[in-house]
Structure formats: C-alpha cells, structure tokens
Amino acid sequence: MGEELKINPLRKFLRKEKLPHFFCAGCGCGQVLNYYTQALDALNMDPEKMLHIGGVGCTARIPIYLKTDMFHGVHGRTLAWATGVKMTQPDLPVVIFAGDGDLVSIGGNHMIQSCRRNLDVTVVMVNNMNFAMTGGQVAPTTPEESVTMTTPYGSGEPRFDVCRLAMAAGASHVERWTTAQPVQCKLAMERALQHKGFSLIEIVSQCPTHYGRYALKTGDPVKVMNYIQSNTYAKEQSERMTDEEKEGKLPLGMFICEEKPVYAGTNMAF
Numbered sequence: 331m332g333e334e335l336k337i338n339p340l341r342k343f344l345r346k347e348k349l350p351h352f353f354c355a356g357c358g359c360g361q362v363l364n365y366y367t368q369a370l371d372a373l374n375m376d377p378e379k380m381l382h383i384g385g386v387g388c389t390a391r392i393p394i395y396l397k398t399d400m401f402h403g404v405h406g407r408t409l410a411w412a413t414g415v416k417m418t419q420p421d422l423p424v425v426i427f428a429g430d431g432d433l434v435s436i437g438g439n440h441m442i443q444s445c446r447r448n449l450d451v452t453v454v455m456v457n458n459m460n461f462a463m464t465g466g467q468v469a470p471t472t473p474e475e476s477v478t479m480t481t482p483y484g485s486g487e488p489r490f491d492v493c494r495l496a497m498a499a500g501a502s503h504v505e506r507w508t509t510a511q512p513v514q515c516k517l518a519m520e521r522a523l524q525h526k527g528f529s530l531i532e533i534v535s536q537c538p539t540h541y542g543r544y545a546l547k548t549g550d551p552v553k554v555m556n557y558i559q560s561n562t563y564a565k566e567q568s569e570r571m572t573d574e575e576k577e578g579k580l581p582l583g584m585f586i587c588e589e590k591p592v593y594a595g596t597n598m599a600f
C-alpha cells in the first residue's frame with residue numbers, strides 16, 4: 331500500500347491531481363465527500379463503474395474529486411441529464427450532488443417531476459441554507475428571518491421542507507441528517523445506493539463563509555454546526571415536543587423507504 335493510502339485508504343477513490351480541494355476551511359462539503367467514500371467502500375462499489383453528476387455550486391464540486399465519469403455544468407439541470415442517461419443505460423448507477431439552490435430553486439420542477447416518476451437515481455442534497463458559491467444569497471431553504479447577502483433586514487419568506495416536498499411528489503426513499511452525524515450520513519448513503527428508485531439524502535451543512543457570517547455573525551464552522559444542531563431534532567422526539575418547541579426546526583431521520591415502480595430504460599414514456 332502506498333504511503334498515501336496508509337494515511338487514509340479512502341484516498342483510493344480520489345483524483346489526486348485535483349487536490350488540494352476548493353472548499354473553504356470548515357465547509358461541510360468535505361465531510362459529505364468523506365461520508366460518501368465511506369459508503370462506497372462499505373458496499374465495495376467502484377465509482378469508475380458509475381456516473382456522478384454535479385450542477386453548479388460548491389456542492390456540485392464534490393464529485394470532481396472522485397475517480398469517476400462525471401458531468402459538471404449547468405445549475406439546476408442535474409436531473410434532466412440523469413433522465414437522459416437512464417433512458418439508454420437504466421442499470422448504470424447515477425448519483426447526483428446538488429446544492430439546495432440547484433435542486434429546489436432553479437431545478438425545482440425537474441426535482442418534482444423526477445420524484446413523481448420515481449427516477450432511479452440517488453440525490454445527495456447539501457442544504458447549506460443559501461446560494462453559497464455566488465456569495466451567500468437567500469435560497470428557498472433559508473430559515474425565515476435570516477440575514478443573507480440579499481436579505482439585509484432578514485428573509486421574510488417561509489422555507490421549503492425539501493424532504494416533505496420530495497415525499498409529496500412521490501420519491502420512494504427520503505432521509506435528512508446533518509454533517510454532525512457521520513454514521514447516519516454514511517448509512518443513509520449506503521441505503522440510497524442500494525435503493526431502486528428516487529433516493530433523496532438531504533444533509534444540512536455548514537457554510538461558515540456565507541451563511542455563518544451573514545446570518546449568525548460568525549465564520550466559525552463549529553458555531554454554525556451548533557446552530558444547525560439546535561435547530562433540528564430527531565423525528566422520533568416529535569411526539570414529546572410541543573408545536574412551539576418544533577417551530578422553525580427541521581426533523582431528522584429516515585422518512586420513507588419503500589418499493590415502487592421505477593422510471594428507467596424501456597418503461598420511460600416518449
């Protein structure tokens with residue numbers, strides 16, 4: 331084993347020539363990449379026999395560091411590409427890394443239609459609660475009243491609960507965790523990689539550089555993670571909490587994992 335693999339055997343999945351990575355210090359995107367390589371390793375899956383897709387944004391850069399075939403290109407169109415690929419190669423595992431802005435703002439309708447069809451893909455959505463790469467603008471996932479670059483007096487809009495949206499639209503596997511939950515994230519990704527149908531794994535993540543500085547007045551990643559922790563709760567606690575205690579907080583856990591007819595290959599409508 332090379333020196334590098336002795337340091338971390340998961341480096342076998344990474345494109346060395348792309349390192350050092352682009353993420354800011356303390357960004358959750360690096361953790362998500364780490365959990366994902368752990369899931370690949372646990373399932374003995376070879377990313378070189380898979381397709382990874384990123385749209386545009388910090389999150390969309392995650393698969394750039396994997397040794398794999400990948401598309402990287404247009405904000406919000408990951409699922410349009412995936413749909414085309416699944417028409418001709420239904421058995422090719424397709425994994426998408428999308429930011430919250432990518433998936434439910436500019437790409438929102440693709441997401442809803444893909445859930446409705448139960449398109450056979452895995453989507454890892456990093457919810458950093460803002461449009462990070464472009465400087466920290468408000469997104470449909472930004473908590474109400476948050477100050478962002480474009481909402482200096484605080485956002486006046488309610489946010490999407492993306493997991494509820496995906497389930498209402500027909501997704502067959504939906505989970506939400508945070509970057510502070512390494513084991514849960516890895517296991518959720520393993521379940522998604524084995525699931526036939528639309529899997530959404532939402533990971534609530536820290537963007538200390540923008541969401542942290544604008545909304546929380548800190549660039550400290552740990553403080554942003556603490557904020558996320560105090561604004562989420564395990565769904566199993568729900569019955570023991572009052573509506574007031576749940577107000578403005580996101581539940582975490584596996585919400586659905588069921589078998590349903592999938593949309594891939596010859597059953598796709600033309």
Ligand SMILES: Cc1ncc(C[n+]2csc(CCOP(=O)(O)OP(=O)(O)O)c2C)c(N)n1
Nearest residue numbers: 386387388389405429430431432461462463
């Ligand atoms: C079609 C199109 N519209 C807008 C942009 C500009 N743009 C690039 S990244 C980005 C925001 C990304 O936010 P998100 O998808 O949440 O990813 P993050 O950077 O937060 O991980 C935007 C608006 C673009 N590249 N292409």
Ligand code: SF4
Nearest residue numbers: 353354357388462537
């Ligand atoms: S801007 Fe935010 S999301 Fe993008 S790399 Fe930096 S910390 Fe991460």
Ligand SMILES: [Mg+2]
Nearest residue numbers: 429430460462
């Ligand atoms: Mg984002």
